[in-house]
Amino acid sequence: MKIEAILQETYNEVIGFENIGETASYIPELAGVDPDLFGVHISTLDGKSCGIGNYQEKFSIQSIAKTLSVTYAYQMLGDKIWEKVGVEPSGTAFNSLVQLEADYGKPRNPFLNAGAIVISDILISNLSNPKDDFLDFVRSIDDNNQIAYSRKIAQSEKEVGYRNIALCNFIKSFGLIDNEPSDVLDFYFTLCSIEMTCEELSRTFLYLSNNGISPKNNRELLTESQSKRVNALMQTCGFYDESGEFAFKVGLPGKSGVSGGIVAVHPDQYSIAVWSPRLNPKGNSYKGMKFLEAFTTKSRLSIF
Ligand code: GLN
Numbered sequence: 001m002k003i004e005a006i007l008q009e010t011y012n013e014v015i016g017f018e019n020i021g022e023t024a025s026y027i028p029e030l031a032g033v034d035p036d037l038f039g040v041h042i043s044t045l046d047g048k049s050c051g052i053g054n055y056q057e058k059f060s061i062q063s064i065a066k067t068l069s070v071t072y073a074y075q076m077l078g079d080k081i082w083e084k085v086g087v088e089p090s091g092t093a094f095n096s097l098v099q100l101e102a103d104y105g106k107p108r109n110p111f112l113n114a115g116a117i118v119i120s121d122i123l124i125s126n127l128s129n130p131k132d133d134f135l136d137f138v139r140s141i142d143d144n145n146q147i148a149y150s151r152k153i154a155q156s157e158k159e160v161g162y163r164n165i166a167l168c169n170f171i172k173s174f175g176l177i178d179n180e181p182s183d184v185l186d187f188y189f190t191l192c193s194i195e196m197t198c199e200e201l202s203r204t205f206l207y208l209s210n211n212g213i214s215p216k217n218n219r220e221l222l223t224e225s226q227s228k229r230v231n232a233l234m235q236t237c238g239f240y241d242e243s244g245e246f247a248f249k250v251g252l253p254g255k256s257g258v259s260g261g262i263v264a265v266h267p268d269q270y271s272i273a274v275w276s277p278r279l280n281p282k283g284n285s286y287k288g289m290k291f292l293e294a295f296t297t298k299s300r301l302s303i304f
Contacts, residue, residue, distance in 0.1 A: 121179050165185060
């Protein structure tokens with residue numbers, strides 16, 4: 001069966017499932033999103049592109065942007081970034097504080113909020129206009145100038161970001177943050193607010209299926225070895241304390257966000273994005289996980 005037909009069949013099946021969970025109510029702007037929107041889009045390295053449902057609707061990609069920020073920092077500074085952030089799964093929630101004290105402020109990985117805050121600090125120290133430069137970087141991956149931040153969402157999160165404020169200050173007390181916490185957090189909330197459609201997401205992430213090279217413009221975003229490592233991190237840490245479950249059921253490196261988006265990549269083959277705002281108790285899209293599990297099972301296109 002063709003990949004487009006499998007996508008459609010899977011969509012038809014999963015749309016009928018009961019849709020369980022709540023939207024991320026701790027960010028007021030996200031709580032108001034229609035919880036039953038559902039879109040998917042696949043882009044393959046051999047040029048196929050197929051979307052179903054609400055795949056052209058923009059949503060803030062939230063923690064999915066952490067893959068892009070770590071890519072940018074890794075590209076600029078290489079292995080030095082691992083001095084300040086680890087590469088181990090945490091087995092804790094995305095916003096957890098518990099391990100930081102025992103680990104002297106060094107976050108376990110760049111996908112936890114703690115780790116992404118440290119990467120934000122690194123980017124601020126190395127960019128002249130952090131927000132503009134980061135957005136330009138993201139746009140350059142697929143030559144897409146339609147990608148932008150949502151000021152409203154960044155502001156909404158900033159007003160209630162007490163946990164992230166705590167994380168940033170706590171890490172700074174160990175000396176692992178160089179800049180002012182308010183500047184680091186402003187950048188962090190802004191990067192989480194980047195809005196994309198499923199189509200834009202799946203296209204943007206194709207570089208991780210293609211050994212770090214954008215298939216759109218041949219730009220090398222990461223070396224082959226770095227790309228392999230970012231995929232390894234997505235596989236082991238991309239879904240926080242549900243990363244094992246995602247590997248077990250879906251079998252692809254991927255990254256989720258609290259807006260209900262998930263992007264997953266199959267090295268050498270394809271990138272797929274799904275969006276459904278209702279979250280399971282671990283903060284990952286309930287239907288998104290179900291969809292990807294059914295898709296990789298039917299298509300037999302997982303890495304295991
Ligand atoms: N901006 C969100 C936060 O910091 C990102 C979390 C997520 O998507 N898991 O809480």
